[in-house]
Amino acid sequence: MSNTDRFLLAALMGWPVMHSRSPMMHNYWFAQQGLAGTYVPLAIRPEGLAAALRALHPLGFAGCNLTIPHKQAAMKIVDTVDDAARRIGAISCVTVQPDGLLAGTNNDYIGFLRNLRHEQPDWRADAGPVVVLGAGGGSRAVCYGLMQDGAKEIRIVNRTFSRSLGIVEAFDGPIKAYPWEQRHDVLDGAATVVNATSQGMVGQPALDIRLDKLAKNALVADIIYTPLESPFLVAARLLGNRTVNGLGMLLHQGPLAWKLWFGLEPVVTLELRTLVEKSL
Ligand SMILES: NC(=O)c1ccc[n+]([C@@H]2O[C@H](COP(=O)([O-])OP(=O)(O)OC[C@H]3O[C@@H](n4cnc5c(N)ncnc54)[C@H](OP(=O)(O)O)[C@@H]3O)[C@@H](O)[C@H]2O)c1
Structure with a gap:
């Protein structure tokens, strides 16, 4: 069946789920492509995830995207898990195969890389040391992406040291874990700094970090997008650094999901970005 012979369906499963901007983004693309279809937010309780995925x-x-708290749990439910999802330890996107089998992957890391390249075309992962603050799910995707992109030195700093060590062990690459107390000093000589903690998100206090060791030419990124400019990014911008917020990471993983689900890759337009920004 071609894409014009059926009503196209995709979903986001989460608990809660109504805060997500993903439906706005995907439904923008249905309209942009002139396709009959929809992307629905599905509030799925953790105990209902397996049945919900099998019902797709x-x-x-x-297929569907997954958000909190389903990204890890889905690993044990789907039929195949690709290398990216296995190493990141989480599934962000499930595709229903023609035979009904469920394939899990993780597009967050590509969204992260594409966002940086889109916002700062001359950015390179291997330009110098990269500091990643945080060691949760977002950080794992960021670290995986940086490694795929050829980063030669990744310094990971997290409040809970053992979680950083988990990433170092899982990725077996040029990643070194540093104690949280050293978060101010590891910025010394970094070409790129990424906040992948939840600190600075709406409702959370700002990330507690001093930027006096930050080089003027370092690129500073945050994967948070609510608020659009976190206190961490504000501080870096005021020092004169180039900054990139996290909204593009969300937007740029969308076309990859479309490619898997519907065989075409829509574009992240300025109109789409503005639409989502206005809703934040
Ligand atoms: N733009 C995107 O597409 C995208 C994708 C994924 C995530 N995100 C955003 O990234 C952020 C993190 O998400 P996640 O899924 O990685 O969450 P997560 O798995 O819960 O990890 C949270 C991280 O924040 C750290 N943290 C929490 N409270 C802290 C505190 N008081 N001081 C210092 N560190 C603290 C945690 O450290 P501990 O290990 O010590 O607890 C951990 O490293 C969220 O704001 C999320 O919205 C954005």
Whole structure:
């Protein structure tokens, strides 16, 4: 069946789920492409995830995205898990295969890389040391992406040291873990600094870090997008550093999901970005 012979369906499963901007983004693309279809937010309780995922095929869904708290749990439910999802330890995107089997992958890391390249075309992962603050799910995707992109030195700093060590062990690459107390000093000589903690998000206090060792030419990124400019990014911008917020990471993983679900890759337009920004 071609994409014009059926009503296209995809979903986001989360608990809660209504805060997400993903439906706005995907439904923008249905309209942009002139396709009949929809992307629905599905509030799925953790205990209902397996049944919900198995229902995708009989209901005619092409696939779904996963958000908190389902990204890790889905690893044990889907039929195949690719290398990216296995190493990141989380699935962000499920595709229903023609035979009904469920394939899990993680597009967050590509979203992260594409966002940086889109916002700062001359940025290179191997330009110098990269500091990643945080060691949760977002950080794992960021570290995986940086490694795929050829980063030669990744310094990871997290409040809970053992979690950083977990990433070092899982990725077996040029990543070194540093104690949280050293978060101010590891910025020394860094070409790129990424906040992948939840600190600075709406409702959370700002990330507690001094930027006096930050080089003027370092690129400073945050994967947070609510608020659009975190206190961490504000501080870096005021020092004269180039900054990139986290909204593009969300937007740029979307086309990859479309490619898997519907065989075409829509574009992240300025109009889409503005639409989502206005809703934040
Ligand atoms: N733009 C995107 O597409 C995208 C994608 C994924 C995530 N995100 C955003 O990234 C952020 C993190 O998400 P996540 O999924 O990685 O969450 P997570 O797995 O819960 O990890 C949270 C991280 O924040 C750290 N943290 C929490 N409270 C802290 C505190 N008081 N002081 C210092 N560190 C603290 C945690 O450290 P401990 O290990 O010590 O607890 C951990 O490293 C969220 O704001 C999320 O919205 C954005």
